[in-house]
Amino acid sequence: MTRRIIVVTAVHAPSAHFLPDAYKSLRDQELPEGWEWHWLVQEDGEGDQVAPHVPRDERVTFRQGRRGGPGVARTIALAHADGEYVKVLDADDRLAPGVLARDLAALETDRSIGWATSRVLDLLPDGSTAGFPGDPGPGPIERGEVLDFWRANGFRASVHPATLFVRRDLLVALGGWMALPASEDTGLLLALNSVARGWFSAEVGLHYRKWEGQVTGQAAHVDAAERDARMAVVEARARSLGSFQWRYPVGPTD
Numbered sequence: 001m002t003r004r005i006i007v008v009t010a011v012h013a014p015s016a017h018f019l020p021d022a023y024k025s026l027r028d029q030e031l032p033e034g035w036e037w038h039w040l041v042q043e044d045g046e047g048d049q050v051a052p053h054v055p056r057d058e059r060v061t062f063r064q065g066r067r068g069g070p071g072v073a074r075t076i077a078l079a080h081a082d083g084e085y086v087k088v089l090d091a092d093d094r095l096a097p098g099v100l101a102r103d104l105a106a107l108e109t110d111r112s113i114g115w116a117t118s119r120v121l122d123l124l125p126d127g128s129t130a131g132f133p134g135d136p137g138p139g140p141i142e143r144g145e146v147l148d149f150w151r152a153n154g155f156r157a158s159v160h161p162a163t164l165f166v167r168r169d170l171l172v173a174l175g176g177w178m179a180l181p182a183s184e185d186t187g188l189l190l191a192l193n194s195v196a197r198g199w200f201s202a203e204v205g206l207h208y209r210k211w212e213g214q215v216t217g218q219a220a221h222v223d224a225a226e227r228d229a230r231m232a233v234v235e236a237r238a239r240s241l242g243s244f245q246w247r248y249p250v251g252p253t254d
Contacts, residue, residue, distance in 0.1 A: 006038055007086075040061050122207075145193065170195075
């Protein structure tokens with residue numbers, strides 16, 4: 001029986017032309033025997049500018065829906081996520097070779113690990129890449145570590161939420177991505193870190209594209225009042241989950 005990894009991508013018109021690059025990076029992934037991927041591309045909106053850029057492949061499913069932001073698009077895509085694991089791939093990013101197999105190995109080897117992340121390189125407009133210091137050591141990430149680092153370092157997480165690979169049941173139990181205009185992926189990452197151990201791979205897992213149209217580069221993203229509100233609710237959710245003492249996995253790990 002074939003087992004499945006669901007790759008979820010939220011897309012809107014300005015980033016749609018990057019989809020072929022994302023698809024190539026996904027198509028080049030190699031998985032262990034008995035595993036396959038399925039790509040759910042969910043448009044944040046219902047226009048006619050995204051569909052022409054979606055690759056024609058039986059492993060790719062494209063849907064549209066009412067506009068609500070990338071977190072809403074990803075979460076509604078979960079209705080069709082019929083695999084054991086979910087991998088995030090933003091429309092303008094590219095997976096690095098081998099990342100799906102590495103993520104899968106980490107979670108298949110240890111049932112106490114609920115999610116995985118990996119090293120990121122910025123993909124610059126000229127095609128070059130750039131890394132940045134501060135990655136944690138490779139291996140397990142204990143509960144609360146990312147949250148504590150985030151709070152102590154100006155709301156910057158120690159691992160990148162755009163690289164997230166997560167057990168589907170855990171993702172659904174937490175309600176998917178947060179209903180925020182931005183930082184919805186950070187909110188999910190910190191919630192996951194409150195309830196489950198994670199994993200960090202020091203091998204590059206993602207090329208994170210930098211371009212003038214990306215949402216995180218817009219002025220609204222750094223509006224002080226909104227940013228403070230986002231950070232407050234993100235932290236409150238994570239702290240509350242931690243205080244409730246709910247843990248994943250619920251049962252024995254052996």
